Amino acid sequence: MLSRVDGSSSELEIASATGLEAAQVTATLSRLAELGAVRFETPSSERPRVAPRSSTPSGRLTLKPAVEAQVVHISEHPGSSVRYDAKELEEAADLEPERKRRILDVFYRLETLSHYEILEVEPSADRRQIKARYYEVVNVFHPDRYFGRALGSFKPKLEKIFQRITEAHDILTRSEARAEYDAYLTRHRGTEALHRLLTDEQARAKELREIEDRILAEARIGDRNESLRPPPSQMAPRIATPAPSDPARASDPGRASLTGEAPQRTASDTTDLRRRVLARKLGGSLPPPGARSAPATPVAPVTSSPETRERAVQELKRRYEERLLDARRKKAEELVAQADADLGRNNLADAVNSLRIATSLVPGDDRLSGRARELESRAQRHLSDRYLEQASYEEREGRFHDALRSYTRALPGNPSPALHDRIAYCLLSVGGDAKKAIDHARNAVREAPDKPAFRVTLARAFIAANMTESALAELERAKTLAPSDDTITNLIRRLKRGA
Amino acid sequence: MERVIGIDLGTTNSCVSVFEGDQPAVISNRGGYKTTPSVVAVTEAGKRLVGHIAKRQAITNAENTVYAAKRLIGRKWSSPQVKNAVLTSSYAINEGPHGDVRIRLRDKTYSVPEISSIVLQEMKIIAEDYLGEPVRKAVITVPAYFNDNQRQATKDAGTIAGLDVIRIINEPTAAALAYGYGKDLDRTVAVYDLGGGTFDVSILEIGSSGVFKVISTTGDTFLGGEDFDARIIDWLVSGFQREHTIDLRQDRMALQRLRDAAEKAKCELSSVKETEINLPFIISTGRNEALHLQRTLTRDTLEKLTDDLVERTVEICRQALEDARLHVDDIEDVILVGGMTRMPAVQTSVAAFFGREPNKSVHPDEVVAVGAAIQGAALVQEKKDMILLDVTPHALGIMTFGSNFEELIPQNTTVPTSRAKIFTTSRDDQTAVKILVMQGESRQAADNEMLGEFILTGLRRAPKGHVEIEVTFEINTDGIVSVAAKDLDTGQAQSIQVTASSGLTQDEIKAMMAGAKDYMVERRADEEFEGVKQEAETLIAEIERLFPEIERVVGTADFGRDAIAKARSAVDRARGAMKDRDPNAVRLQVEQLQRTQRMFKGVVARG
Ligand SMILES: Nc1ncnc2c1ncn2[C@@H]1O[C@H](COP(=O)(O)OP(=O)(O)OP(=O)(O)O)[C@@H](O)[C@H]1O
Ligand SMILES: [Mg+2]
DSSP states (O other): OGGGOOSSOOHHHHHHHHTOOHHHHHHHHHHHHHHTSEEEOOOSTTOOOOBOOTTSOTTOOOOOOSOOTTOOOTTSOTTSOOOSOGGGGGSOOSSOHHHHHHHHHHHTTTTTSOHHHHHTOOTTOOHHHHHHHHHHHHHHHOGGGGTTSOOTTHHHHHHHHHHHHHHHHHHHTSHHHHHHHHHHHHHHHHHHHHHHHHHOHHHHHHHHHHHHHHHHHHHHHHHHHHHHSOOOTTSOGGGGSOGGGOHHHHTOTTOEEEOSSOOBOOHHHHHHHHHHHHHHHTTOOOOOSOOSSOOSSOOOOOSSOHHHHHHHHHHHHHHHHHHHHHHHHHHHHHHHHHHHHHHHTTOHHHHHHHHHHHHHHSTTOHHHHHHHHHHHHHHHHHHHHHHHHHHHHHHHTTOHHHHHHHHHHHGGGOOOHHHHHHHHHHHHHTTOOHHHHHHHHHHHHHHOTTOHHHHHHHHHHHHHTTOHHHHHHHHHHHHHHOTTOHHHHHHHHHHHHHO | OOOEEEEEEOSSEEEEEEEETTEEEEOOOTTSOSSEEOOEEEOTTSOEEETHHHHHTTTTTGGGEEOOGGGTTTOOTTSHHHHHHHHHOSSEEEEOTTSOEEEEETTEEEEHHHHHHHHHHHHHHHHHHHHTSOOOEEEEEEOTTOOHHHHHHHHHHHHHTTOEEEEEEEHHHHHHHHHHTTSOOOEEEEEEEEOSSOEEEEEEEEEGGGEEEEEEEEEETTOSHHHHHHHHHHHHHHHHHHHHOOOGGGOHHHHHHHHHHHHHHHHHTTTSSEEEEEEEEEEEOTTSOEEEEEEEEEHHHHHHHHHHHHHHHHHHHHHHHHHTTOOGGGOOEEEEESGGGGSHHHHHHHHHHHTSOOBOOSOTTTHHHHHHHHHHHHHHSSSOOOEEEOBOSSOEEEEETTTEEEEEEOTTOBSSEEEEEEEEOSSTTOOOEEEEEEESSOSBGGGSEEEEEEEEOOOOOOSTTOSEEEEEEEEOTTOOEEEEEEETTTOOEEEEEEOOOOSOOHHHHHHHHHHHHHHHHHHHHHHHHHHHHHHHHHHHHHHHHHHHHHHHHHTTSHHHHHHHHHHHHHHHHHHHHHHTTOHHHHHHHHHHHHHHHHHHHHHHHHO
16 A cells, blocks of 8 residues: 555545455554654644654754743844733833833833834944934933823832933944944854754755655656656556656645655644545545555555556566655755855754764665764754853843843753753743742752752742642751851741741 | 923033023023032031132131042052042142041032032033922033043932932033034034043044934043143243242142132133232242242243143044944034133134034033933933944953953944843852952953952852853943843853942932031021011111101100110010021011101101
């Protein structure tokens, strides 16, 4: 049956080609899909996410940070997410609700918006445009606009926003400072891009799919070209017109395609999809014009003699697969060359990406996959270092939200107890999830049980979670480790008094 | 909408303005002048004088007449400027209880903000008389280069005068506001403000949508017309010394006459090429022989005597441009502010430096008050058509190990703003740290101005450098500085609002406010008394005019003689009551006088 899978035939078509029951085809296909031999495709954009196969060699790192909530990427479109608590709108400040919303919206994104974004100007805007825009924004955010009104907590927020837009103006209107900032932005975006490349499986899967589609399409064109040559006499002419070249067909939902090492769906996904596809397909389309391999079961009757047909099909199939393999190998080589070039340009992110795709194209190549893995962990370490730098800078600046994100992103490449401790600390500083803080702090304490500071952080996390007993116990342990530390003694005293 | 007055509290002259309709108006004082001398005096009778009257009696009452109090406001007794003032002032300057400065007039000692409050109160009264309603809110201007202590002291002066100072703004900025308000300009300007005591330069961008953004500001709070006058005085004194070997400075009255003559000559030389300084009987010798001073001062000589002062202002302009990261070509207009900019040498130097003729459209004496009024109105108005973005004229920071000054908020940072820095402990097991908040540009802490201090305790015991303390400085829209320190390990935090000290405690300010109120009551009573006194005097004059006629008509009759005697005693009683300055008694006599006058008129008409 595998031989009937050609990247465009639907299950029903395969069923009729192989003479199997539709249900049987479906069941077999899902098993094959589970094994990774085939994958289903849907043309829609809500293509299910492709998860790595469990049998992929370990070492593939997933950067799924523990605390990624609330993060807005610098490049994301401003206004794309609401980060404030709706309760803040209820504060009795003498401002129109719309104004309040705007202030809060900007305030909570102050540190994630670029200078361009905060002024809402294009990166290509000239000095005049930036100035004009700045004056406009000043008229919205300067506290004097609201002089004499009760502003409550909105006043310091306005002051912060004003400070930030002024900083943006001052930098973007001085050519030297602007050039420096632009360079920083590029670097920062580089880190972000690297991060995304390393974490965004979806994007890579999409790229891989596009490459595969191209390869397949080209192979089919090859098919057709071949068919334009005089067919072998034994071959029925109509077999020579392969279905895949039909564009309507190519986009047929539920067509299965053969890939070497295909990432696959989870079983339940597959079953579900299969059902949907079958339901649609049962209306029936014409049986496929031909099969490409010896059917395991008798095929539907055709006009030519079985032997001739069999041979022709075998031949076509062999050539087709050869072409596919060649094309994949060629593409992989291209990608490796590109990766080398990227590496030469110090573009680690793109290099890793190219190698990963190359590995997927030629799955058997151990050397290639080894290299990809090696490069990937290098990139991961590099990213980690960058995030660490960024995080400690942000923490110093008191930007705990940012520090938290950066530490979290540094974690996969450098899962040290100190890092867990910092994450817990930052989580507590921003009043984040105490349970998560406890997890991280525990992790740090487990790995470095003799560090009193880590235990203090853990105790703090316990306090934040109202687990006073555990906090006390932890502090006592910390005290044994550092008997002269006043902080610990004070904390214990305060805790006992409160209890 | 409550009215807000704008007050330019100058070293030599003050001016008040208010927004009327959609235009700012400069208010004249009772004498019809748009500016009022910032002079305060106490007479022998203990009466307080302000403005022109105070200035007019200065020569005869030099020791009890305060000039240029602004040069002392918010300064410490130990500062060199105060030392200098002690030597050259005609009034007595003493050390106050908080290392501040006090001025002795007759038998009473005044703080400097108190003296300034007397001027402010006068400006408030001028505005109230004009508007016919009480005024409470004010925007007061200060030299841009004033530090926070000087600003606070000025604010305190306003409070003592019974004003709610809603904002202190910088003089050159105010001038720019008055220059650009409502004109929808889009240009970069320089404001050159040379007044009686201080010099400021500010570079501003006036943008569309009514935004005035200061880019840089710098100056010298001890450079102004007074220093030009001093050069002339020196020239006169040393000439006199050469001729008569007598030091005129030893005589306070002579010194005051010299001061007036020098200023007058300086002003005259702005329009003529030479002038005569003539001071007869300036001093008498030991042998009771009167000496006269008579000299001719030419514009050339004046320019030679003061060219370094003018050069210094140009140098400061250069600095302002540098701080703004601009080139002279970027400046699209130059605004001249302050009486001293009438001096031709100043105008030519400024024109030469900026490579363009300065703008002559603003009134150098009034523009600052007008700007203050504009800002005041813009703040309280519902429709806000103007926003002022000013900068910190001095860097703010803390003192660190080794008496170094560590800057947190740099000079020329747009306010409101905030900055944080991390510091570490400098000793092992240090559990407390003292945060000294300072302002200034010197790397040496001692050269900068102390604004306040506080102590952060409860630090974790650790080797030096191991405890991290985050210090955050914040300046809000109202110019209030607050400083917070936080131990990053323990989260222990401490913060203060740095109310820069004017040298006065809150209690002292309260007491002075009460004093100012008493003065107001007294003054209003005085005015009332003057009113009835005037009335009584008119009546008396009328009655006395009628006496001969009455004598002639009824003087022979008994009742007539009786009436005349009654009338005479009523006039005497009225005079007595006036002498006692008893308004109620005078009012009583006024009624009596009115009756007498009516009766006299009747008699004359019948006879
Ligand atoms: N025609 C003139 N020529 C030269 N100087 C003049 C002239 N008219 C006034 N001045 C000087 O200008 C000075 C006063 O200027 P102004 O009234 O602007 O100062 P101020 O506002 O009181 O002081 P400051 O702004 O320094 O606190 C005095 O020194 C005065 O002698
Ligand atoms: Mg002035």
